[in-house]
Amino acid sequence: MNQNWKEQLYEPMGELLSVHNIGYDEELISIQDVNLHYTGQAGKKITALENINFNIYRGEFICVIGPSGCGKSTLLKILAGFIKPSTGKVELDGKKIEGVDWHRGVVFQNPPLYEWLTVRKNISFGPKMRGIPKAEYEELTDQYLEKVGLTEFADKRIYELSGGMKQRVSIARTLINDPEVLLMDEPFGALDALTRENVQDMTRKIWWDTNKTILFITHDVEEALLLGSRVIVLSKHPGRVIEDIPVNFSRRIIEENAKDIKFTEEFYKYRERLLRRIHEQTA
Numbered sequence: 001m002n003q004n005w006k007e008q009l010y011e012p013m014g015e016l017l018s019v020h021n022i023g024y025d026e027e028l029i030s031i032q033d034v035n036l037h038y039t040g041q042a043g044k045k046i047t048a049l050e051n052i053n054f055n056i057y058r059g060e061f062i063c064v065i066g067p068s069g070c071g072k073s074t075l076l077k078i079l080a081g082f083i084k085p086s087t088g089k090v091e092l093d094g095k096k097i098e099g100v101d102w103h104r105g106v107v108f109q110n111p112p113l114y115e116w117l118t119v120r121k122n123i124s125f126g127p128k129m130r131g132i133p134k135a136e137y138e139e140l141t142d143q144y145l146e147k148v149g150l151t152e153f154a155d156k157r158i159y160e161l162s163g164g165m166k167q168r169v170s171i172a173r174t175l176i177n178d179p180e181v182l183l184m185d186e187p188f189g190a191l192d193a194l195t196r197e198n199v200q201d202m203t204r205k206i207w208w209d210t211n212k213t214i215l216f217i218t219h220d221v222e223e224a225l226l227l228g229s230r231v232i233v234l235s236k237h238p239g240r241v242i243e244d245i246p247v248n249f250s251r252r253i254i255e256e257n258a259k260d261i262k263f264t265e266e267f268y269k270y271r272e273r274l275l276r277r278i279h280e281q282t283a
């Protein structure tokens with residue numbers, strides 16, 4: 001581990017921190033000189049993202065935070081292939097990201113599920129559509145039902161579920177396609193505190209057990225610190241990367257069963273630094 005990174009963390013703010021995230025060496029996605037302009041009312045140019053440059057390494061759990069309207073969802077939409085950068089390029093495994101495909105799975109705050117179908121049918125939908133034989137996708141569905149803790153609810157219909165359960169379905173339905181990267185846009189933003197903690201714990205465990213690469217957008221600093229292996233902060237509109245730091249609370253929660261880590265001084269320091277960084281932006 002880079003000896004200096006913790007000291008660097010407490011250096012005066014103002015400069016961009018970017019420290020190599022030790023242990024993650026295999027580049028998966030590269031984002032180079034990306035700018036994104038929308039056309040607003042009366043043809044006015046709106047710059048949503050400005051000069052974004054960073055790589056995503058296989059197995060990282062990147063949390064992106066930043067004030068509302070700073071371009072977080074725009075960044076995710078570019079990675080998903082929903083929209084193209086105005087300039088710059090985005091590549092996955094050295095290939096330009098063009099259009100939507102199941103190699104990049106997306107989980108939204110309000111998951112688009114088939115309300116009238118059962119949990120099981122929603123989860124098996126992807127592999128079924130891709131022509132995977134029935135016995136195989138049924139077996140896979142059982143595995144993913146278990147991973148997200150929904151085995152007992154397999155035959156319930158979506159409209160019968162709570163918000164937290166719907167998010168579990170959405171995550172299983174995405175993961176079953178074995179995407180290279182899981183893109184999550186404030187997935188737990190609408191859930192109550194307790195449910196939220198449960199799905200956070202589940203997401204962390206899935207990340208740990210499957211080594212999936214995750215890019216997770218949140219406006220909640222604590223959530224970012226409790227889940228991520230790296231936290232990226234975007235400036236207020238137009239979004240630029242103003243902070244990029246490795247964190248290990250999530251790993252320690254798993255490896256050391258450090259359930260109370262969020263009450264430690266170290267955690268407060270990170271939290272304070274990131275909060276200050278965001279508040280500077282909104283002041």
Ligand SMILES: Nc1ncnc2c1ncn2[C@@H]1O[C@H](COP(=O)(O)OP(=O)(O)O)[C@@H](O)[C@H]1O
Pocket residue numbers: 038039040046047048066067068069070071072073074075237
């Ligand atoms: N389709 C669009 N047309 C014009 N402006 C947009 C569009 N989508 C987003 N924007 C603007 O781009 C900026 C970034 O939006 P967004 O990525 O949704 O931010 P965030 O997810 O961080 O809240 C905002 O100022 C928003 O108003």
Ligand SMILES: [Mg+2]
Pocket residue numbers: 072073074
């Ligand atoms: Mg958003």
